[in-house]
Amino acid sequence: MEPENRRNLLKRLAAFAGGLLVFVPRAFASDGSEGEIVQARGKHRWGMVIDLDRCTGCQSCVVACSVENNQMLGSPEEAAMGRVIRWLKILPRTEGEGSHVRQSLIPMPCQQCEDPPCTRVCPTSATFMNTEGIVGQVYDRCIGCRYCVNACPYTCKFFNWGEPQWPAEANQSFNPDVSVRYKGVVEKCLFCHQRLQRARDKAREEGREIQERDYVPACKAACPAQAIAFGDLNNPESEVSRLADSHRAYRFLEELGTKPKVIYLREG
Amino acid sequence: MSMEIEISRKNFLKWGSFLTAALALPKALKAKVLTPKEKPLPKLDSEAYKPALCKLCPALCMLQVRVVNGKAVGISGMSGHPVSLGTHCPKGGAILQDLYHPDRLRFPLLQKGPRGSGQWERIPWSKAHQILHDKLSDLLRRNAPEALAVLAAPIRDIRHDIQERFARLFGTPNFWEWNWPLAEAPLDAFKMMHGSSEGLFYDLQNANLLVSFGWDWLQSFPSPVEAQRAFSELRRARPERRVRIIQVEPRLSTTAAKSDEWISIRPDTEGLLALGVAHVLVRDNLYDRNFVSQWTSGFEEFKTLVLKEYSPQKVAEATSVKTQKISELAHEMARIQPALAITYRGSLFNQTAVHSLNALLGSIGVRRGVLATEAERYQLTLPAAYSSEPPKPPLAPSLHQVPEAILASTKSPIEVFWMERVNPVFSTPQSISWEKALEKIPFIASFSPYLDESSRLADLVLPPHHSLESWQYGFSRTLLGQGVISFAPPVLRPLYDTEDHGDFILNLAHSLGGPVSKALPWSTFVEALEKSAKRAQAEGQMREGGWWEYEAAKADIKSTLKTKSRKLRFSTKNIEPKPFAHEYPNFPLRLYVHTPLAFSFGEGAHLPYLHSLAGAHLGEQWETWVEIHPAAARRLGISDRQMVWVESPAGKILARARHYEGMRQDTVSLPLGLGHTSMGRYAQGIGTSPARIVEKRQDPSGQLLWQDTWVRVYGA
Numbered sequence: 001m002e003p004e005n006r007r008n009l010l011k012r013l014a015a016f017a018g019g020l021l022v023f024v025p026r027a028f029a030s031d032g033s034e035g036e037i038v039q040a041r042g043k044h045r046w047g048m049v050i051d052l053d054r055c056t057g058c059q060s061c062v063v064a065c066s067v068e069n070n071q072m073l074g075s076p077e078e079a080a081m082g083r084v085i086r087w088l089k090i091l092p093r094t095e096g097e098g099s100h101v102r103q104s105l106i107p108m109p110c111q112q113c114e115d116p117p118c119t120r121v122c123p124t125s126a127t128f129m130n131t132e133g134i135v136g137q138v139y140d141r142c143i144g145c146r147y148c149v150n151a152c153p154y155t156c157k158f159f160n161w162g163e164p165q166w167p168a169e170a171n172q173s174f175n176p177d178v179s180v181r182y183k184g185v186v187e188k189c190l191f192c193h194q195r196l197q198r199a200r201d202k203a204r205e206e207g208r209e210i211q212e213r214d215y216v217p218a219c220k221a222a223c224p225a226q227a228i229a230f231g232d233l234n235n236p237e238s239e240v241s242r243l244a245d246s247h248r249a250y251r252f253l254e255e256l257g258t259k260p261k262v263i264y265l266r267e268g
Numbered sequence: 269m270s271m272e273i274e275i276s277r278k279n280f281l282k283w284g285s286f287l288t289a290a291l292a293l294p295k296a297l298k299a300k301v302l303t304p305k306e307k308p309l310p311k312l313d314s315e316a317y318k319p320a321l322c323k324l325c326p327a328l329c330m331l332q333v334r335v336v337n338g339k340a341v342g343i344s345g346m347s348g349h350p351v352s353l354g355t356h357c358p359k360g361g362a363i364l365q366d367l368y369h370p371d372r373l374r375f376p377l378l379q380k381g382p383r384g385s386g387q388w389e390r391i392p393w394s395k396a397h398q399i400l401h402d403k404l405s406d407l408l409r410r411n412a413p414e415a416l417a418v419l420a421a422p423i424r425d426i427r428h429d430i431q432e433r434f435a436r437l438f439g440t441p442n443f444w445e446w447n448w449p450l451a452e453a454p455l456d457a458f459k460m461m462h463g464s465s466e467g468l469f470y471d472l473q474n475a476n477l478l479v480s481f482g483w484d485w486l487q488s489f490p491s492p493v494e495a496q497r498a499f500s501e502l503r504r505a506r507p508e509r510r511v512r513i514i515q516v517e518p519r520l521s522t523t524a525a526k527s528d529e530w531i532s533i534r535p536d537t538e539g540l541l542a543l544g545v546a547h548v549l550v551r552d553n554l555y556d557r558n559f560v561s562q563w564t565s566g567f568e569e570f571k572t573l574v575l576k577e578y579s580p581q582k583v584a585e586a587t588s589v590k591t592q593k594i595s596e597l598a599h600e601m602a603r604i605q606p607a608l609a610i611t612y613r614g615s616l617f618n619q620t621a622v623h624s625l626n627a628l629l630g631s632i633g634v635r636r637g638v639l640a641t642e643a644e645r646y647q648l649t650l651p652a653a654y655s656s657e658p659p660k661p662p663l664a665p666s667l668h669q670v671p672e673a674i675l676a677s678t679k680s681p682i683e684v685f686w687m688e689r690v691n692p693v694f695s696t697p698q699s700i701s702w703e704k705a706l707e708k709i710p711f712i713a714s715f716s717p718y719l720d721e722s723s724r725l726a727d728l729v730l731p732p733h734h735s736l737e738s739w740q741y742g743f744s745r746t747l748l749g750q751g752v753i754s755f756a757p758p759v760l761r762p763l764y765d766t767e768d769h770g771d772f773i774l775n776l777a778h779s780l781g782g783p784v785s786k787a788l789p790w791s792t793f794v795e796a797l798e799k800s801a802k803r804a805q806a807e808g809q810m811r812e813g814g815w816w817e818y819e820a821a822k823a824d825i826k827s828t829l830k831t832k833s834r835k836l837r838f839s840t841k842n843i844e845p846k847p848f849a850h851e852y853p854n855f856p857l858r859l860y861v862h863t864p865l866a867f868s869f870g871e872g873a874h875l876p877y878l879h880s881l882a883g884a885h886l887g888e889q890w891e892t893w894v895e896i897h898p899a900a901a902r903r904l905g906i907s908d909r910q911m912v913w914v915e916s917p918a919g920k921i922l923a924r925a926r927h928y929e930g931m932r933q934d935t936v937s938l939p940l941g942l943g944h945t946s947m948g949r950y951a952q953g954i955g956t957s958p959a960r961i962v963e964k965r966q967d968p969s970g971q972l973l974w975q976d977t978w979v980r981v982y983g984a
Binding site (some may be wrong): 006009010013051053054055056057058059060062063064066067068071073074075076079080084086089090092094096097098099101102103104105124125126128130136138141167168169170172173174175176177194197198201218221222223224225226227268 | 278281282285289302303304306308309310312336337339340341342343344345352353354355356357358359360361362364365367368369370372486492493494495496497499500503504510520522525526530531532865866876877878879880881884885886887889890891928929930950954
C-alpha cells in the first residue's frame with residue numbers, strides 16, 4: 001500500500017471525483033428544482049386524450065378500471081364518508097339555472113402530470129415518475145402520510161382508510177397482475193401499467209419493439225363511444241399527438257404548470 | 269475511549285473532501301437508490317382469452333374473458349362483434365361480479381316452512397325434477413294444462429324457444445315474456461300504424477336531426493353499448509356536420525345533458541308537444557305532402573283533430589313549453605330532412621303522437637329515419653314443431669293484468685307458476701298485487717341464480733348455470749338492422765351444483781312423455797342447438813364460439829308497411845284530447861322515475877361496482893336519492909342531503925333529498941333499480957324502490973305507465 005501522503009490523497013480524491021462524473025449518468029443531474037428526482041427519459045411518453053364530445057358519461061370506463069385494477073367494492077358506509085376509491089371517476093359539473101342549466105360529466109383518471117406535485121412531496125419516493133412518464137405508486141414504500149393526496153390538485157390520489165373487504169368468492173376474479181392494496185396506503189391510476197409490462201414482455205418474446213397498439217389501458221378498451229385515445233405523445237404521428245394539437249384540446253388546471261398528459265377535447 | 273483528531277492541513281483536506289463527496293452524492297444516489305425498480309409481473313401457468321355472451325341484458329354482446337389458472341379474471345369486448353365492436357357497457361364490465369357473487373345460489377332449494385318464511389332445504393336436482401314432474405303430470409291427468417303459467421325473461425336464445433315450445437305443447441296459452449317499456453321503442457304505435465312492429469327500427473346512428481320525446485336513450489335502450497356508440501357517431505363521425513340532438517324531458521338526464529338542447533316539459537306530456545309540433549307542420553304547410561298523400565291513410569281526420577285541439581297555445585299551457593319553442597321546433601324539424609322523432613314505449617297517446625311526426629315529415633322508409641329489417645328471419649329456430657291444439661285464450665290479455673286476473677277468482681286459475689329469471693315482485697309498480705297473486709297460486713318454481721323477491725315466495729328455486737359456465741347462443745338485431753347469431757362455449761366449469769336450464773326442461777319433457785316429449789326430442793340443450801344451427805351453417809364454427817352476421821336493413825317505404833291497405837295509418841283514436849288536470853290536491857308534485865344505465869332494465873343493484881355509478885351527476889351512490897329543484901326545496905324547507913319521505917297515494921318511501929338544478933320545480937325524480945328486500949348482500953336493504961309508490965296504471969296498449977304519479981315530499 002502506498003504511504004499516506006498529500007500527493008496520494010489528492011490523486012485519490014481527483015480519481016474519485018472523476019469517477020463520479022463518469023459513472024453518474026447525466027440524466028440523474030437535477031434540473032434545478034428543489035427536492036425533485038428527475039429520471040432518464042424513455043423512448044415513449046404515454047398520454048391520453050378524452051373527447052368530451054364523444055363521451056356519453058356511461059362509465060363503462062369506470063367499471064373496466066375497477067375490474068382491471070382490483071378496486072374495492074364499496075359500501076353504503078364508505079360511500080357516506082366519501083371513501084369509495086375509484087381511480088377513474090366522473091367529475092360532474094352543473095352550471096346555470098332554469099332552462100339554461102348545463103351539465104358536463106368528465107371522466108377523471110390520474111392526469112399523469114409531467115411535473116407531478118405528488119412526487120415532490122413524497123418523503124419516501126413511494127410515488128414517482130417512471131422513464132416513460134407514468135406516475136407510479138409503490139405500496140410497500142408508502143407510509144400513508146397523505147402528503148401526495150393533499151398535493152394533487154385533481155384529487156386523483158386515494159387513501160385506504162380500512163382493510164379491503166373481499167368475500168372469498170370475489171377473490172377469484174382478482175387480476176393476478178395487480179396487487180391488492182391494504183389499509184394505510186395511497187393508490188392511484190397507473191395507466192394500467194401492468195398492461196404495458198405485459199405488452200413489453202410479449203414484444204420481447206416476439207423479438208420486436210413495443211408498438212402503440214400493444215398497450216391499451218382498460219378504460220380505452222371498454223369505451224363504447226370511442227371517446228378515449230391512448231398512445232405515445234413522443235410520436236408526432238400518433239393519434240394522441242394529433243388530437244392533442246386539436247383546437248378543442250385543453251388540460252385541466254393548466255395554470256398550475258403540472259403539464260398533464262391527459263388531455264381533453266371540449267364539446268362542440 | 270476518546271479519540272482526538274488533530275486539526276492539521278492533512279486532516280482538514282481529508283475530512284473536507286470526504287464531506288464534499290458525501291454532500292455531492294445525494295441527488296444522484298437518491299435517484300438511484302430511491303426510484304423504485306419495476307418488478308416483473310408474476311409468471312402465469314396458463315392464460316387464455318375465451319369468447320362469452322353477456323346475458324345481463326337482451327342486447328347480447330360478445331365478450332372476451334381472460335382466464336388465468338382456471339379463473340375468470342378479466343373482461344373486454346370481443347373485437348369485431350357487430351353489437352359490441354370490442355367494447356362493453358358498465359353492466360357487461362361487471363359480469364365477473366355476477367359470476368363470483370358470494371350470494372349466488374349453489375344448489376336447488378325447497379321451501380320447508382310456509383312460503384315466504386325463508387326456511388329452505390337443499391335438495392338434489394333429481395328431487396327438484398321429480399317435484400315439478402309430479403305437479404305437471406297431475407295437471408295433465410286432470411286435463412288442466414292451462415293451469416300452468418310460464419313467465420320468461422325476454423332473451424332470444426334457443427333455451428327460450430325450448431321453454432316456449434314446452435309451454436305450448438303442454439297445452440297452456442299462459443306463456444308470457446317480461447319486458448321493460450322504458451327501454452323499448454314505441455312498438456305499440458309501430459304495430460298500430462304500420463300493421464306490425466316486427467323489424468322496424470330507428471336509424472339512430474345516421475340521423476340528421478334527432479329529437480327524443482322523453483326517451484332517456486343513453487341510459488335506457490335495448491342495446492346500451494350501441495346507444496353510446498350511436499351518440500358518438502352522431503357527434504363526430506361525419507366531418508362535415510355535427511348532428512344536432514334535442515332532448516324533451518322533465519329532467520336534465522344524462523341524455524339531456526349531452527344533447528345540444530334540453531326542452532324541459534311536464535312529465536308524460538311529450539305526446540302533446542309532438543301534436544303541437546304536428547299542428548304547426550300542418551298549419552304552415554311544412555309537412556311532406558308527397559309522402560302523406562302517397563303512403564298514408566287517415567290524414568284528413570288527423571289534420572282536423574290536430575288543427576282543432578292542439579294549437580301551440582293549448583299545448584304550451586299543458587306542457588309548459590313556450591309557443592315560440594313549439595313553432596321553432598316544428599320549423600327546424602321540417603328544415604333538416606329527414607328529422608327523426610323518437611320516443612320510448614310509454615302511453616299509446618305519446619307513442620302515436622310522436623310517431624305521427626315521422627309520418628308527417630316523411631322520415632319513414634328512408635335512411636336516417638325509420639327503417640325496416642328482415643334480420644329476424646335469420647334467427648335460429650328449433651327444427652319444426654309438432655302441430656298442437658289451437659291455444660285457448662290466455663288468462664289475461666297482457667302480462668300486467670295477470671295478478672288482477674288471479675286475484676279476481678276465488679281459486680287461482682293458475683296452479684303451477686314457473687318463472688325464469690324474472691322478478692315481478694320487484695320490478696312492477698304496486699308489486700303488492702303480484703305478491704298477493706303469488707300467494708294464491710298453489711305451486712311456484714323459480715329458475716333464478718339469486719333468492720330475489722319473487723323467488724323468496726316460491727316453493728322451489730332452481731339455480732341455472734351462469735352464462736359463463738354454459739353453452740351460449742343468442743340472436744341480436746343491431747342498431748343498423750343487421751341480424752347477428754352469436755355462439756360461445758362455456759368459459760369455465762360450473763362453480764356450483766347448478767344445472768343448464770335448457771337441459772332441465774328437456775328432461776322434464778322426456779319424463780312427461782306425450783306431445784312435449786315428441787316436440788323436444790333432443791337429449792341436451794347443446795344437441796338442440798346443433799340441430800338448429802345445422803340448418804344455417806356448419807357446426808364447427810359454433811363449437812369454437814363466434815358469430816354470423818346478416819345484412820337485412822331495407823331503405824324503402826314498402827317494407828315498413830304491413831297494413832292491409834299497404835299504407836301507414838294515421839290514428840286519431842289514440843290521440844283524442846284527455847284532461848291533464850291533476851287529481852290529488854294533497855300531492856302537489858309530479859313523480860318522474862328514471863333508470864340509471866347502471867341499473868338498466870331495473871336490474872343490476874346486486875353488483876357492487878354498479879352502485880358507484882348510479883348517481884354520478886350528484887356524487888350519489890349506494891342509496892336512493894330524490895332530485896328536487898333548489899327553489900322547490902326551499903319552499904318546502906328541505907335542505908340538500910336531508911332524509912325525506914316521498915309519499916304518493918300508493919305509499920311512501922325514504923330517500924335523500926338532493927338539490928338539483930336540472931329538475932323542474934313541479935316535479936321530483938327518483939332512480940329505479942335500488943331498494944331490494946332480497947337479492948344478496950349488495951342489494952338487500954340498500955336504498956328504497958320507487959316502484960313501491962308508483963301507482964299501477966295501465967295503458968290501453970297493455971303497458972304499464974311509470975310516469976303518472978303525484979307525490980308530496982316532507983322531512984323525515
